[in-house]
Amino acid sequence: MLTVHHLNKSRSKRVLWLLEELGMPYQRIDYQRDAQTNLAPSSLKAVHALSKAPIIVDGDITLCESSTIMEYILDKDIENRFRPEKGSKKYYQYLEWSHFAEGSLALPVMFTLFMGMETRNGDQIMDGYIAKEVALDFGYIESTLAKRDYFSGAEFTAADIMMQTMLEIASKLGLLKEREKTLAYLEKIQQRSAYRKAASFG
Numbered sequence: 249m250l251t252v253h254h255l256n257k258s259r260s261k262r263v264l265w266l267l268e269e270l271g272m273p274y275q276r277i278d279y280q281r282d283a284q285t286n287l288a289p290s291s292l293k294a295v296h297a298l299s300k301a302p303i304i305v306d307g308d309i310t311l312c313e314s315s316t317i318m319e320y321i322l323d324k325d326i327e328n329r330f331r332p333e334k335g336s337k338k339y340y341q342y343l344e345w346s347h348f349a350e351g352s353l354a355l356p357v358m359f360t361l362f363m364g365m366e367t368r369n370g371d372q373i374m375d376g377y378i379a380k381e382v383a384l385d386f387g388y389i390e391s392t393l394a395k396r397d398y399f400s401g402a403e404f405t406a407a408d409i410m411m412q413t414m415l416e417i418a419s420k421l422g423l424l425k426e427r428e429k430t431l432a433y434l435e436k437i438q439q440r441s442a443y444r445k446a447a448s449f450g
């Protein structure tokens with residue numbers, strides 16, 4: 249059976265959410281962040297050299313990196329749910345958003361989070377760069393959600409799960425103020441019962 253190594257308050261919620269959407273059996277092993285450093289415990293390093301969540305183990309395969317894990321799980325679903333047909337326009341929209349979440353959006357969102365942990369005067373070179381990226385990325389997200397119900401089209405896919413994590417953090421950081429479509433979308437997908445179940449694991 250597939251095992252999810254789950255760190256509390258982390259991107260491993262994505263994997264648990266997808267598995268719950270699919271109703272696919274799995275085993276969960278929980279890890280707690282260090283109260284001071286917020287880092288994963290050293291026991292996670294025994295599972296994968298990167299010691300980052302999520303990690304899955306399935307037979308002789310051990311994988312880190314959430315977007316890869318999502319594709320791996322979707323490949324196992326014989327009903328081909330939550331991912332548009334390969335080669336279709338929607339499929340490439342799906343891929344763009346799946347990769348955008350970690351490839352582009354994570355940088356300004358996580359930088360904002362980390363920069364908020366120190367005193368800054370707002371004029372340092374990174375402040376301007378991050379502000380520009382935040383405006384660019386969230387403008388693109390808002391205009392996409394003004395045209396479509398979900399990131400790849402009319403249907404919910406795993407790209408929405410990938411995007412939710414960053415949007416959730418962004419919302420807590422106040423980056424979604426006045427992004428009405430994005431806020432409404434976030435509220436909508438967080439109503440899904442599979443999301444609520446995954447979120448209940450901490």
Ligand SMILES: N[C@@H](CCC(=O)N[C@@H](CS)C(=O)NCC(=O)O)C(=O)O
Pocket residue numbers: 255257258259260286287288289299300301302312313314315350
């Ligand atoms: N790009 C990676 C990021 C993995 C990552 O940074 N995970 C964080 C949790 S959200 C982590 O394990 N942090 C604890 C640590 O670095 O010790 C992914 O999407 O899986």
